[in-house]
Amino acid sequence: MTDQELRVSKIQRGTVIDHIPGGQALNVLAILGIDGTEGDVVSIGMNVPSDRLGRKDVVKVEGRELSQSELDVLSLIAPDASINIIREFEVRQKHRVDRPERVTGVLECPNHNCITSESEPVETEFEVLDGGIRCVYCDTIIRENIASHIYV
Ligand SMILES: Nc1ncnc2c1ncn2[C@@H]1O[C@H](COP(=O)(O)OP(=O)(O)OP(=O)(O)O)[C@@H](O)[C@H]1O
Ligand SMILES: [Mg+2]
Ligand SMILES: [Zn+2]
Structure with missing residues (x-):
């Protein structure tokens, strides 16, 4: 990860949803039930340059991991998403989403x-x-x- 990719301050613990198709970040927040009124700490990158996707969105949610239901629906709108679990400021786990039955x-x-x-x-x-x-x-x-x- 280069500093250029890190457009906002690092999060200590939480989830980075990376490689979301450009323009889908707000739908990802809707899947997570986040509308900003509950105090969730969230950073969003929209239409960020990406080698793999051309343009991508990125959503970083502090203090939160995703449920299987959320991951399943996420896979329908962001089939190439990577889920990065952050602990102590570092990526501790990285996985892709699977298309569920x-x-x-x-x-x-x-x-x-x-x-x-x-x-x-x-x-x-x-x-x-x-x-x-x-x-x-x-x-x-x-x-x-x-x-x-x-x-x-
Ligand atoms: N502590 C952190 N706080 C916020 N975002 C982070 C943190 N650590 C990593 N990220 C972000 O999580 C994503 C994955 O980080 P990583 O260092 O694995 O990058 P990468 O090598 O480009 O991964 P990939 O091969 O999946 O693209 C990137 O978007 C990066 O900016
Ligand atoms: Mg990358
Ligand atoms: Zn019905």
């Missing part, structure tokens, strides 16, 4: 008659297909702009 939670089904849309909702579950994701309860398929279906 199913994603649970995080996304809502667009069908208002779906059992997962009721007032005490059943957790959503979608099967991951090549061209989209399919609700396992009502078969509704989301083909594009998956990020617009993140629970708010």
Whole structure:
């Protein structure tokens, strides 16, 4: 890592989500449920030059690791993302995201008659297909702009 790549001060402990497609950083924050009002300490790089991707986004979250559900949904909008776990200012673990067979939670089904849309909702579950994701309860398929279906 060169100093040029480190555009903000180092974090002591937390997660750096690197190699996000340019323009997707705010959707990544939405997946993590971060809107700034809860005091999370977050740095964002948008459209930073990248050898691998041309332009990339980077999200650095202090004091937080990602759940498997968050990683699963993240993989749908950032398939090349690297997850770097930071401890004592250093990268202690680095892994890529895997495309899962199913994603649970995080996304809502667009069908208002779906059992997962009721007032005490059943957790959503979608099967991951090549061209989209399919609700396992009502078969509704989301083909594009998956990020617009993140629970708010
Ligand atoms: N303590 C830290 N605080 C904030 N960001 C960090 C910290 N340490 C590393 N990073 C960032 O985490 C990412 C991965 O760091 P690393 O040193 O592994 O870079 P790299 O060698 O370019 O990795 P890769 O091969 O995955 O691109 C980079 O975006 C880097 O800026
Ligand atoms: Mg790098
Ligand atoms: Zn449904």
